Amino acid sequence: MKIKFYFILGYTLDFYGYIFTEFAFKVSSFIDKYFVWDDEKECYEGVLGSISEYTWLWSYKLGRWFYERADKVAWKYVPKELYPWKEVKF
Numbered sequence: 001m002k003i004k005f006y007f008i009l010g011y012t013l014d015f016y017g018y019i020f021t022e023f024a025f026k027v028s029s030f031i032d033k034y035f036v037w038d039d040e041k042e043c044y045e046g047v048l049g050s051i052s053e054y055t056w057l058w059s060y061k062l063g064r065w066f067y068e069r070a071d072k073v074a075w076k077y078v079p080k081e082l083y084p085w086k087e088v089k090f
Contacts, residue, residue, distance in 0.1 A: 003078060010074030010084075013066050020063030027056040 035049040044053050075083060 003082065006074045006077045007082075007084075010070050010078065013070035013074060017063045017066030017070060020059050020066060022063075024056050024060035024063060027052060027059060031056060 031044060031049070031052045035044040035046065035052065038045050044050060075085070078084075
């Protein structure tokens with residue numbers, strides 16, 4: 001019963017992590033397409049560029065937080081043979 005709870009919790013947190021990081025990548029693509037980077041200030045030009053940049057950063061950090069929470073509070077307690085993701089070594 002506990003493992004089922006951890007599976008549901010892990011998949012839910014991973015889902016939200018995916019949603020927020022994917023949104024961040026879409027916003028990043030939008031920013032690169034429509035806004036100009038200012039090398040001197042090291043930010044995008046204009047108010048909308050700054051808002052878009054902060055939206056991207058906020059969404060990416062939130063997505064990372066969900067992924068990290070999934071690892072710490074759910075996948076950590078699932079046995080290795082039932083773990084749904086492959087470990088990647090770089």
